[in-house]
Amino acid sequence: MIHKKSANSIIVASIVGLLFSIFALPSVFSKEYFTIKNGELVRPSGYREWIYVGAPLTPHDKNNGKANFPEFHSVYIDPESWEHWKKTGEFRDGTTLIKEMNLVGSTSAPSGEGYFMGRFVGLEATIKSKREFPNEPDNWAYFSFTVPPEHKSLKQTTKAEPTANCSACHEKSAKHDFVFTQYYPILEAAKADPHKAVGGVW
Numbered sequence: 001m002i003h004k005k006s007a008n009s010i011i012v013a014s015i016v017g018l019l020f021s022i023f024a025l026p027s028v029f030s031k032e033y034f035t036i037k038n039g040e041l042v043r044p045s046g047y048r049e050w051i052y053v054g055a056p057l058t059p060h061d062k063n064n065g066k067a068n069f070p071e072f073h074s075v076y077i078d079p080e081s082w083e084h085w086k087k088t089g090e091f092r093d094g095t096t097l098i099k100e101m102n103l104v105g106s107t108s109a110p111s112g113e114g115y116f117m118g119r120f121v122g123l124e125a126t127i128k129s130k131r132e133f134p135n136e137p138d139n140w141a142y143f144s145f146t147v148p149p150e151h152k153s154l155k156q157t158t159k160a161e162p163t164a165n166c167s168a169c170h171e172k173s174a175k176h177d178f179v180f181t182q183y184y185p186i187l188e189a190a191k192a193d194p195h196k197a198v199g200g201v202w
C-alpha cells in the first residue's frame, strides 16, 4: 500500500517533472512572427520595431547603373530569434529576417559627399521553418514583396521564390546558416554573447 504522504510527493514530483519538460521545450512557447495563408506569406508588419542588424549598400552607380537589390538594405531579425541568437549563436526554427530596401536619395549632405537614404523600393524576407518549408535547403524559404519595375508598391501576399532563385547563393556564400552575418556587425557581436549584444561594448 502506498503511504498517503509518499503518494502526495509522487504527484508533486510528477507535476514538477511535467512543468519542467514543458518549459525545457522552448518551441512549445516560442512565438512566430510570420503568417502563411493559402500557401503564401502575408506581408509582415511591425518589423521596423524588431532588432536592426545592418545595412548593406549596393548603389546603382557601382553596379553598371542597375543593382540587383537597390540600394540600401536595412535588415531586421524578429525579437525572439534575436534572444535565441545571443544565447546560443544559432538561428532558431521560426527565424524571420526582413530586408527593406531604399534608393539612394541624395549624394551630398552637410556631413559630406556620400549616399543618403531616399524612398522605399522593396521588401524581402527569409524564414527558417521545418513545418512550413520541409523541402527547402535547411528549411530556409525566400520571399519578395517587391513589384518591379516601378518598385512603388508591395504585394499583399507572396509565394516562396523557387529555390534556385535565392537559396543557392545564400547557401554558398553566407557565413552562418544561409545568413550573411559577415555583413551584419550587430549579429556578429551578439553571437552567443548577451553582454556584447546590447551595445556599448565592442
Ligand code: HEC
Residues within 6 Å of the ligand: 056, 057, 058, 069, 073, 075, 097, 098, 099, 124, 125, 126, 142, 143, 144, 161, 165, 166, 167, 169, 170, 178, 179, 180, 181, 183
Ligand atoms: C548572388 C547572390 C544572392 C542571391 C541570388 C540572392 N541573395 Fe539575398 N543576399 C545576398 C547577400 C550578399 C546578402 C547580404 C548583403 C546584401 O544585402 O547586399 C543578402 C541578404 C538577403 C537578406 C537578408 C538576410 C540574410 O540572409 O542575410 C534577405 C531577406 C535576402 N537576401 C533575400 C533574398 C531573396 C528573396 C532572394 C531571391 C529573390 C535573394 N536574396 C537572392 C546574396 C544573394
